[in-house]
Amino acid sequence: PIIHREDYRPPDWLVPDIALDFRLDPGKTLVSARLKVVRNGDHAEPLRLDGEGLKLIEVKRDGVALESGVWRLEDDRLVVPIDADEAEISTLVEIEPEKNSQLMGLYASGGILCTQCEAQGFRRITFFPDRPDVLSRYSVLMEADQASYPVLLANGDCIESGEGVEGRHWARWEDPWPKPCYLFALVAGDLAANRDSFVTMSGKTVDLAIWVREADIPKTGHAMAALKDSMAWDERVYGREYDLSQFNIVAVSDFNFGAMENKSLNIFNSRYILADAETATDMDFDAIAGVVAHEYFHNWSGNRVTCRDWFQLSLKEGFTVFRDQSFSADQGSAAVARIGDVRTLRAAQFPEDAGPLAHPVRPESYIEISNFYTATVYNKGAELIRMMHTILGEEGFRKGSDLYFERHDGEAATCEAFVQAMEDATGADLAQFRLWYAQSGTPKVTAKLAHDAGAARAVLTLEQTMPPTPGQSEKQPMAIPLKTALLGKESGTPLARERLVMLTEARQDVVFDDVAETPILSINRNFTAPVVMDAEKDPATLAFLSAHDDDPFARYEAMQQLMVETIIDAVSGRAADHAPVIEAVRKTLADADLDKAFVAEAVLLPSESFVGDQMLIVDPEAIHQAREALRRDLGSRLEADWRAAYAASSGNAFEYSPAAKALRRLRTVALGYIAASGADDAAKLAFGQFESADNMTDRQGALGVLANGGAPERVAALDIFYNRYRDEALVLDKWFTVQAFATRDDTAAAVEELAQHPDFTIENPNRLRALVGAFGANQRAFHLASGRGYAFLADYILKADAINPQTAARLLPPLGRWRRFDEGRGTMMRAELERILAAPGLSKDVYEQASKSLA
Numbered sequence: 001p002i003i004h005r006e007d008y009r010p011p012d013w014l015v016p017d018i019a020l021d022f023r024l025d026p027g028k029t030l031v032s033a034r035l036k037v038v039r040n041g042d043h044a045e046p047l048r049l050d051g052e053g054l055k056l057i058e059v060k061r062d063g064v065a066l067e068s069g070v071w072r073l074e075d076d077r078l079v080v081p082i083d084a085d086e087a088e089i090s091t092l093v094e095i096e097p098e099k100n101s102q103l104m105g106l107y108a109s110g111g112i113l114c115t116q117c118e119a120q121g122f123r124r125i126t127f128f129p130d131r132p133d134v135l136s137r138y139s140v141l142m143e144a145d146q147a148s149y150p151v152l153l154a155n156g157d158c159i160e161s162g163e164g165v166e167g168r169h170w171a172r173w174e175d176p177w178p179k180p181c182y183l184f185a186l187v188a189g190d191l192a193a194n195r196d197s198f199v200t201m202s203g204k205t206v207d208l209a210i211w212v213r214e215a216d217i218p219k220t221g222h223a224m225a226a227l228k229d230s231m232a233w234d235e236r237v238y239g240r241e242y243d244l245s246q247f248n249i250v251a252v253s254d255f256n257f258g259a260m261e262n263k264s265l266n267i268f269n270s271r272y273i274l275a276d277a278e279t280a281t282d283m284d285f286d287a288i289a290g291v292v293a294h295e296y297f298h299n300w301s302g303n304r305v306t307c308r309d310w311f312q313l314s315l316k317e318g319f320t321v322f323r324d325q326s327f328s329a330d331q332g333s334a335a336v337a338r339i340g341d342v343r344t345l346r347a348a349q350f351p352e353d354a355g356p357l358a359h360p361v362r363p364e365s366y367i368e369i370s371n372f373y374t375a376t377v378y379n380k381g382a383e384l385i386r387m388m389h390t391i392l393g394e395e396g397f398r399k400g401s402d403l404y405f406e407r408h409d410g411e412a413a414t415c416e417a418f419v420q421a422m423e424d425a426t427g428a429d430l431a432q433f434r435l436w437y438a439q440s441g442t443p444k445v446t447a448k449l450a451h452d453a454g455a456a457r458a459v460l461t462l463e464q465t466m467p468p469t470p471g472q473s474e475k476q477p478m479a480i481p482l483k484t485a486l487l488g489k490e491s492g493t494p495l496a497r498e499r500l501v502m503l504t505e506a507r508q509d510v511v512f513d514d515v516a517e518t519p520i521l522s523i524n525r526n527f528t529a530p531v532v533m534d535a536e537k538d539p540a541t542l543a544f545l546s547a548h549d550d551d552p553f554a555r556y557e558a559m560q561q562l563m564v565e566t567i568i569d570a571v572s573g574r575a576a577d578h579a580p581v582i583e584a585v586r587k588t589l590a591d592a593d594l595d596k597a598f599v600a601e602a603v604l605l606p607s608e609s610f611v612g613d614q615m616l617i618v619d620p621e622a623i624h625q626a627r628e629a630l631r632r633d634l635g636s637r638l639e640a641d642w643r644a645a646y647a648a649s650s651g652n653a654f655e656y657s658p659a660a661k662a663l664r665r666l667r668t669v670a671l672g673y674i675a676a677s678g679a680d681d682a683a684k685l686a687f688g689q690f691e692s693a694d695n696m697t698d699r700q701g702a703l704g705v706l707a708n709g710g711a712p713e714r715v716a717a718l719d720i721f722y723n724r725y726r727d728e729a730l731v732l733d734k735w736f737t738v739q740a741f742a743t744r745d746d747t748a749a750a751v752e753e754l755a756q757h758p759d760f761t762i763e764n765p766n767r768l769r770a771l772v773g774a775f776g777a778n779q780r781a782f783h784l785a786s787g788r789g790y791a792f793l794a795d796y797i798l799k800a801d802a803i804n805p806q807t808a809a810r811l812l813p814p815l816g817r818w819r820r821f822d823e824g825r826g827t828m829m830r831a832e833l834e835r836i837l838a839a840p841g842l843s844k845d846v847y848e849q850a851s852k853s854l855a
């Protein structure tokens with residue numbers, strides 16, 4: 001069945017209080033639930049409780065056991081008639097955590113019992129109105145074998161605990177804050193804690209703990225520091241204080257997503273907690289800080305103010321991603337952070353917006369809500385919040401967020417309520433801006449600048465178009481904020497103050513006065529709007545901007561565009577002139593005033609898939625060849641510069657600081673170009689870095705360079721890496737990924753072989769993504785003309801679907817891109833989608849993605 005946003009109705013019954021009692025056992029857990037239910041409004045509907053895969057043992061109404069004729073099961077729902085306006089309904093059910101391979105509800109991971117309830121996992125634990133607009137106070141009693149599960153955690157505060165009979169023990173937890181059931185959590189396991197504390201702005205002490213396996217305690221320091229930084233940041237930037245006396249984080253190895261913001265008991269995929277220099281890269285460290293902040297920030301943007309229904313998911317996710325991006329930008333170079341945000345958006349969201357799975361930030365319908373935890377809801381959603389921040393300014397935006405939190409504290413709200421608060425707090429008119437929530441697809445903006453030297457006037461003509469997307473053929477013009485500046489063509493300096501141009505019409509002229517010097521346009525600076533910009537710049541202008549633009553993002557952008565156009569020229573059979581790119585890279589490398597972190601990002605070539613996204617019909621092989629030719633040329637023509645950059649960034653002992661990270665990044669980028677040059681000693685240099693590294697960033701960087709090549713050092717390094725880290729699951733994931741990402745001719749074959757490796761398993765989502773997910777993102781290897789990549793992916797989607805539909809469905813999007821490939825590839829991709837759809841017992845998760853991809 002398809003669920004529509006328009007069909008929203010308030011719940012028939014509310015549940016102000018719930019008492020849960022868990023007899024925990026991995027094989028068979030008993031869950032008894034006592035719900036206080038209150039009729040909501042004037043109606044005669046019975047109570048309907050969601051349930052999935054529960055073995056129902058008993059139902060009571062006001063303490064009296066009910067005959068099975070009184071209640072009934074309707075599909076998966078338990079229906080109980082109630083005459084009064086209030087009642088106490090109790091159920092007793094049995095569940096089997098160790099058989100739960102979907103990792104939704106209560107499941108076992110490496111001997112730990114834990115929960116994941118968002119979006120609809122709570123119904124796999126007990127019968128309940130499983131929707132986010134039913135908020136309850138929870139009291140939880142958990143009881144388990146003490147030896148296997150010495151630690152018992154749930155939301156809120158532990159108010160009582162004790163020992164039972166036969167080696168069992170128990171704990172009672174109470175959470176004073178009403179919450180929707182998707183924020184419920186419990187954990188039972190043999191865990192050790194890294195403990196610390198934080199004093200809030202009003203002087204309250206919060207006890208912090210990060211719970212992991214004993215052996216992993218040394219890897220929790222970075223996450224703890226990030227947690228404390230996040231707590232202080234949210235007080236400083238948003239005035240938001242933590243509201244309980246405990247905050248617990250638990251890391252588990254089997255997790256469908258990154259992490260989960262359960263009230264005061266965040267549960268994390270261990271890859272977003274565990275780090276030390278030996279096993280985690282700088283990127284891992286950054287991602288950990290970002291995810292720890294993200295989940296912590298949800299305490300206000302998500303928990304204190306939650307979502308009315310799942311169509312409003314971006315209310316909490318878009319806002320919280322914006323908050324975590326702002327936090328990360330404050331930790332180091334803001335420009336480099338922004339480059340990273342935009343890279344992610346372009347790699348994951350733009351293709352989504354341009355393909356068969358396109359949907360608005362606030363979707364209109366779904367079959368399976370898990371399929372809507374997307375880059376559109378998260379990352380484009382964050383861009384919407386960022387645009388409001390840009391339009392209203394720092395101060396106006398803060399007034400709006402204060403009003404939003406004050407007005408909706410304790411409520412389940414809508415995206416509309418957020419925008420309304422921004423308007424009410426500032427007097428701004430965001431009527432047209434709201435279209436960003438409703439219209440899918442990436443706007444395309446063209447910009448033309450005309451200059452009248454005599455009148456000292458420049459006129460910027462902007463035009464916007466919106467491509468049709470599934471279900472939306474006609475679109476209205478959007479409100480697009482574009483930070484814009486003019487630079488002097490001779491002087492290279494800004495000619496006028498940077499302006500925020502609001503493009504609101506389909507076509508619009510913007511006049512700049514007092515422009516005597518010939519101007520060059522710098523537009524969508526810092527990527528103020530998530531659009532595709534076409535400013536019709538020639539290579540000379542792009543090269544100019546890459547050297548002179550005073551906005552670092554725009555400077556990066558000019559360089560990228562120059563690179564993309566150079567590669568596309570070659571792919572399209574036009575004579576590709578590499579000289580402007582080589583010159584721009586040389587200048588950037590030589591510019592001593594530039595932050596090294598910025599330099600390392602700016603000199604990198606755009607990915608093969610990004611180049612593909614710019615073409616109507618993607619030719620993966622030609623893109624690969626053209627990009628490699630440019631890389632080779634950059635490598636050899638600038639070999640001395642790369643060697644100098646390499647030497648200058650080598651020889652430092654490991655330190656985790658923005659400056660040290662920048663040098664490590666530049667070091668491996670330079671190594672990659674030295675290898676691309678074909679220099680005889682390149683493999684030896686890479687192997688040296690691989691062996692002598694005192695940190696994973698340098699080691700994995702060198703391994704990546706070797707893995708792309710064919711030197712004998714390649715096999716040696718892969719073997720050494722495997723043997724050294726075979727017992728470190730998160731590092732072994734890297735070993736799989738580095739091979740799945742390799743740009744070699746035999747990558748598809750190598751991936752098929754790796755799928756037979758004893759350490760490969762489809763049951764652990766991280767491992768599945770490390771190999772199969774990474775392979776789907778390797779454009780050339782996945783789109784091998786024989787079609788073997790497609791068959792491989794389809795095989796593994798089907799295998800995974802039988803175990804874990806959510807994670808299986810997330811592997812599918814690369815197959816849905818068939819319209820963008822030639823007839824031969826397109827036909828094979830469609831055939832695989834049809835094969836998936838024809839498979840018996842397909843989950844609705846995979847069904848939705850595959851059927852929409854073919855439509």
Ligand code: ARG
Nearest residue numbers: 118119257259260261370373
């Ligand atoms: N709310 C979590 C986060 O973004 C993600 C939960 C995703 N779970 C799911 N079943 N889709 O932090």
Ligand code: ZN
Nearest residue numbers: 294298317320
């Ligand atoms: Zn989130």
